[in-house]
Amino acid sequence: LIWVYKVKRDGTAKSRLCMQGTTLEAGVDYQQVFSAALRHSSARALFALAARLGCGVRSVDLVAAYLQGRFVDGEVVYTHLPPGYPEFDAQGRPKLAKVKKPIYGIQQAGRRLQRMLFEWLRSQGFEPLDDSDSCIFSLKCADGEVLKVGVYVDNLQIVHSAKLDANSRGPRGCAYNSFMDKLASDWDVTDEGPMEDLLGIEIEYNADGSIKLHQRKYIEKIVARFMPDGPLDKAQRNSLPYSDEFLPRINDALSRDAVDHPELVKPMQEMVGCLMYATTSTRPDIAYPVHQLCKVMHKPT
Secondary structure, three states, rough: OOOEEEOOOOOOOEEEEEEEEEHHOOOOOOOOOOOOOOOHHHHHOOOOOOOOOEEEEEEEEEEEHHOOOOOOOOOOOEEOOOOOOOOOOOOEEOOOEEEEOOOOOOOOHHHHHHHHHHHHHOOOOOEEOOOOEEEEEEEEOOOOOEEEEEOOOOOOOEEEOOOOOOOOOOOOOOOOHHHHHHHHOOOOOOEEEEEEEEEEEEEEEEOOOOOEOOOOHHHHHHHHHHHOOOOOOOOOOHHHHHOOOOHHHHHHHHHHHOOHHHHHHHHHHHHHHHHHHHHHOOHHHHHHHHHHHHHHHHOOO
């Protein structure tokens, strides 16, 4: 076990006891570990649907999500005691602890949470979109009410047509109220209100009903990291990151037998990786040049 310390975005100091996942053995401490995650394209699709239908988008967070999962029958994990606790008993024998439920760091913790949550959503009448993204669930309502849920690990993106009052409640008898009440009773959750960010994407709701997705904070962060003196003077606002010299330079780099600047390989890979995240999230306009740059991450010139 290991203690992990963190200062949260609001300045709160936080400590969490975690398993050192590298010490678990496949086939002994865990079997399958895969758990799906909501795709960026699916999250964008849910926002687009909300804008088109005039729906709201709610954010609900599962508190200490992995601790809410359960092991399957016969699944057992043993561990040494955490740092700061006595390691031996009065007779000098080493103490061991039995882990009774998934905790952070256990390889299968995400899978155990997801299997429970997905099964719970099905029990509430939701159907997964297995043909496109199994992390999106839709509830069919006889009166035409819209209620859809996107699941990204411990965060729920809820698209709802119910109009909410000042107490975040919909009309009497609506499916949204029933769902939120049942969710709060069966799970430890926090209703964060209208969704303002998801997967590093910032959300703005416009007066005309449209929804703007952007990554201003993320982009400013990577600009500050890789260009501390600010963007180059020759960079033009709203210009595409492409020129007639771009492809010849790519081909020139690929044609070289040796790596001329090995000290630039890691920074180049870090930069392109950051750009790839923006590309898949909200900036398809830079997809082509980033795709080309991926070819030469090992041969920067």
